[in-house]
Amino acid sequence: MSEAPLSFTAQETAYIARLNRNRQKAGDLRAANAGSTVMVSGWVFRYRDQGGLVFVDLRDRSGILQLVFDKSELKDRFDEAQALRGEFVIGVEGTLRKRAPEAVNAKLATGEVELLVKEFIILNRSRPLPFPIDEYSDVGEETRLRFRYLDLRRDEMRDAMILRSRLNQSIRRHLEGDGFIEVETPVLNKSTPEGARDFLVPSRLSPNKFYALPQSPQLFKQILMVAGFEKYFQIVKCFRDEDLRADRQPEFTQLDMEMSFVDEGVVTDTLEKMWRSVIKEVFEVQLPAEFPRMSHYDAVENYGTDRPDLRFDMKLVDIADIAQRSEFQVFKTAVEKGGRVKALCVPGGAELSRKDIDELTEWVKQDFKAGGLAWMKHEADGLKSVVSKFFNEDLLKELAVRTGSKPGDIIFFAGDKPKVVHDTLGNLRLRMAKRFNLIPENAWAIVWVEGFPLFERDADSGELASVHHPFTAPLDEHLDILFDEERFKKEGDKILSRAYDLVLNGSEIGGGSIRIHNAEMQLAVLRRLGINEEEAREKFGFLLDALSYGAPPHGGIAFGIDRVLTLFLHRESIRDVIAFPKTQKGFCLMSQSPSSVDVKQLQELRIRTIPLN
Amino acid sequence: MSEAPLSFTAQETAYIARLNRNRQKAGDLRAANAGSTVMVSGWVFRYRDQGGLVFVDLRDRSGILQLVFDKSELKDRFDEAQALRGEFVIGVEGTLRKRAPEAVNAKLATGEVELLVKEFIILNRSRPLPFPIDEYSDVGEETRLRFRYLDLRRDEMRDAMILRSRLNQSIRRHLEGDGFIEVETPVLNKSTPEGARDFLVPSRLSPNKFYALPQSPQLFKQILMVAGFEKYFQIVKCFRDEDLRADRQPEFTQLDMEMSFVDEGVVTDTLEKMWRSVIKEVFEVQLPAEFPRMSHYDAVENYGTDRPDLRFDMKLVDIADIAQRSEFQVFKTAVEKGGRVKALCVPGGAELSRKDIDELTEWVKQDFKAGGLAWMKHEADGLKSVVSKFFNEDLLKELAVRTGSKPGDIIFFAGDKPKVVHDTLGNLRLRMAKRFNLIPENAWAIVWVEGFPLFERDADSGELASVHHPFTAPLDEHLDILFDEERFKKEGDKILSRAYDLVLNGSEIGGGSIRIHNAEMQLAVLRRLGINEEEAREKFGFLLDALSYGAPPHGGIAFGIDRVLTLFLHRESIRDVIAFPKTQKGFCLMSQSPSSVDVKQLQELRIRTIPLN
Helix, strand or coil, X not given: CCCCCCCCCHHHHHHHHHHHXXXXXXXXXXXXXXXXXXXXXXXXXXEEEECCEEEEEEEECCEEEEEEEEHHHHHHHHHHHHCCCCCCEEEEEEEEEECCHHHCCCCCCCCCEEEEEEEEEEEECECCCCCCCCCCCCCCHHHHHHCHHHHCCCHHHHHHHHHHHHHHHHHHHHHHHCCCEECCCCCCECCCCCCCCCCEEECCCCCCCEEECCCCCHHHHXXXXXXXXXXXXXXXXXXXXXXXXXXXXXXXXXXXXXXXXCCHHHHHHHHHHHHHHHHHHHHXXXXXXXXXXXXXXXXXXXXXXXXXXXXCCCCCEECHHHHHHCCCHHHHHHHHCCCEEEEEEECCHHHCCHHHHHHHHHHHHHHHCCCCCEEEEEECCEEECCCHHHCCHHHHHHHHHHHCCCCCCEXXXXXXXXXXXXXXXXXXXXXXXXXXXXXXXXCCCEEEEECCECEEECCCXXXXXXXXXXXXXXXXXXXXXXXXXXXXHHHHHHCEECEEEEXXXXXXXXXXXXXXXXXXXXXXXXXXXXXXXXXXXXHHHHHHHHHHECCCCEEEEEEEHHHHHHHHCCCCCHXXXXXXXXXXXXXXXXXXXXXXXXXXXHHHHCEEECCCC | CCCCCCCCCHHHHHHHHHHHHHECCXXXXXXXXXXXXXXXXXXXXXXXXXXXXXXXXXXXXXXXXXXXXEHHHHHHHHHHHHCCCCCCEEEEEEEEEECCHHHCCCCCCCCCEEEEEEEEEXXXXXXXXXXXXXXXXXXXXXXXXXXXXXXXXXXXXXXXXXXXXXXXXXXXXHHHHCCCEECCCCCCECCCCCCCCCCEEECCCCCCCEEECCCCCXXXXXXXXXXXXXXXXXXXXXXXXXXXXXXXXXXXXXXXXXXXXXXXXHHHHHHHHHHHHHHHHHHCCCCCCCCCEEXXXXXXXXXXXXXXXXXXXXXXXXXXXXXXXCCCHHHHHHHHCCXXXXXXXXXXXXXXXXXXXXXHHHXXXXXXXXXXXXXXXEECCEEECCCHHHCCHHHHHHHHHHHCCCCCCEEEEEEECHHHHHHHHHHHHXXXXXXXXXXXXXXXXXXXXECCECEEECCCCCCEEECCCCCECECHHHHHHHCCXXXXXXXXXXXXXXXXXXXXCCEEEEEEEEECCCHHHHHHHHHHCCCCHHHHHHHHHHHHHHHHECCCCEEEEXXXXXXXXXXXXXXXXXXXXXXXXXXXXXXXXXXXXXXXXCHHHHHHHCEEECCCC
């Protein structure tokens, strides 16, 4: 246990009050301030005892300042200075002076000065830390999360939190200036089985009923448009009870927006203006004057994914016609079965060893259900590999030309169902780009992806589901398919939606759409999703009603704030930009949450737990 | 069902896109704009067909503009104009012109102009409304909440939401400028049985365990101070599963703040500066240059409550000494038993009828457990009532002088346990002030109440509980009571805390304190609350640890944003400043939430409901 003083004398309290009132930011002091009396408070960051002198690097939120405790100055209080230890909290008064030229620390913003201590008070002590604040590279994430209050003292974490705050304020300032109103929508919501799994909250006042935490304020923001708010935004927590994948959190922060009397062009213009201004202000990055657009079709064809990383080229190339003229049965069969055959040329990839390639093969089999991974190295005398024998000289030359390969490159091939081909080569593209350093540093490639299908067929059940959500408007020119039951059965997945995603460096940072603003059309889309009118009214009755009372055309978007920060701060994980994140098991290691609760609490809620056997 | 168009032709879509891009704010148009071509979009607010002319008041978020559809201008499209109905959504293009002098509408900001329609398009139709938007005085709140999207179209609601947004932005702008960092704390929290009842969230990944929704981010903000953030704020949703009293909501919005290296003076200075600036900016109200301070003791003594309404005087007056010299046995007994006898003079109150007084007597008996309500009217010849006979002439004169009563006034008396006396007369004071219009309109009386007891004794169990919460620091000069078990037993309720509440017009709008920043002192306070070290470590282990690793002195506050808005907007209820409030039963009438959920959802969470018998 610490030996911190439990209380202060009246005199000490008065002195602390004086320090509190006159405290300056330690990190802001400069040579120009030399000679003045300065009061600072903060933490003992580094400590060095040199006989009659004690040097302390004092840390506060603004930075670091060197303090000098001089025995000849402090007399009988010098013992106390010698008793200081790391992370003790102190208040200090002294004279700021220039350091001797040889003592200047160029790495420190305050490196030309130091504070000669005249008076000080220990405000709190600290136990020895479980890990050092300043060098912690070998500290595991579990320990960092358990002692988050220490982890957050590190520069990287503090900077991330400060920039997070600035980003939020900058967004709000911009949107307020652009006529947007921030409206708070409820956290205690209605459960709708669509979409991901809900977190549920048992209601005590309505026993056996439940609230759900919002996956997004989708319906409420549409309601706000019906209510005539025209421009809404909110930076808001959303929740998904999913099995947490690598970089997901059960609660995450969304910039949620909706606008009335808009079409895709007005929405994307508004958002481009916002992001250009905000990103410039907060991260000093200049986004392009106009964000490029790409169709969902082109994204998948060329990059194998609907969130293409455009910082580098390396497109997927269709070689089905070449494969068909070859003797390579695997690919020929794939084409015959309606599949695709594509190639990916990796510049410099010929240096991959057999072992490397075997590993990649295992990976694409495991993760993307590929049957295997064919490849050819471009050697001095042309394309070579175990499969090159199935292609005659002309075809090999044609392959080299089509893929743009040069000596030293490797070409990978996939021939399979379209999804397998695109997943395999799309992911291989990213992995190879990292492996061969093909991604320029500090490049920012932003792109709108649009023209998504409205529905997609479930691979297992064959049923159609919404690609985005059931409130997304279809393209007007595809409505005839929607309203014709027979045509819909055959061509339902050809209807394109009015949705748009914003993709940055291969990550989806936002997604939205123009919404359905007409009750009949909304009912029609729900019907096509297998939801009859009765069920629709039970679940979304208030939306259907609202759409019948003068709903304006409207559309919006939601951006992932955690993701935007992670990208612009070059962090590994969204956990590094969240003050108190949870583990992949949804656990808070610091507060030990979730936890068991009193059976009395459950009784009041009229629920009981089903024990695990 | 509406007959809204399901789709638009390509030509119509292009026209709508042009309207979207060139749309002006209807409410901003003025005589200076006359002559120009103008495009507006919005709702048909009022409609008047005058033969060859149709007049429409078009409403958008910015205001109202009169449109003129002229048959001679529109030719064959005039039929469509005649088919417009209330709340249809239209886009319009026309020529803005000055109205004839006799047609000017001085009540309307745009009253000098009107738009002669050249071209228009119906964007959506509306069913006839369940209640009119513009005159709804007899619409019950249930209907308003059920059709909230219509209710929110009303000026009052739209203005409340716009001002709510402005208040939030103004607070954030001010605090950012003052060096505060906004940090988001988790919504999925640990349940702590202290305080009000938690909303629980079953965890699926940790079966039989639960998260709780935060009642406030108290521990997290203290952790942020230990982490060195120094100045934190957040506008954040908090949750309490209480039996909802008149004007409470299960989820409410708090401005949550915490600061390091501060004492009470620094905190209150910071907050006064903020509120002065924000309230001036948002509500154009000038708060005093220094907020007055009042001790908890004085507040209760003089006003019978810890949240005194200081817009008017009317203090409670102690008359125990006079009562003791009287023959009025009820009061004499009260004093002998250690109770209090106090009086309240209501200027002009003599006009209360016997029936009025009987009603008041019933009320104070019911609501405040008073034994009865004694009173005297100050008539031309002195104080009169059924109890005046127990007081001799001199005592009656003394009473008049002490209470400052004049002819025409009434004096109420209460003699009982202190709490009963203060509750009775404190509430009577408020009720009488309203009854006799003693509260000046547009007065803003703000006051810090401080010097609260740290603990209060439970009336039933006799046990001590925290007045604020167990993390509130005691006054240094009362620590000797805290640490002396024997003294504590007798005098525990004499320890004062370092808490402060901010009270505006008799409503508590914020409360906070300087916190305990020392682990040993925190353990001592928890021990005095009957929580031993083991239990303390289980519940608050991470806080106790954090306090041992260099916690700075810190303190903070939380303000109720809903309450602040309700007061400054002169609204009846916080429901009038919340976009989607719940009823007193915690029900959302619009979305019908909470609701039953699939048994499959409960199975996944490993809970089952206990049916009501």
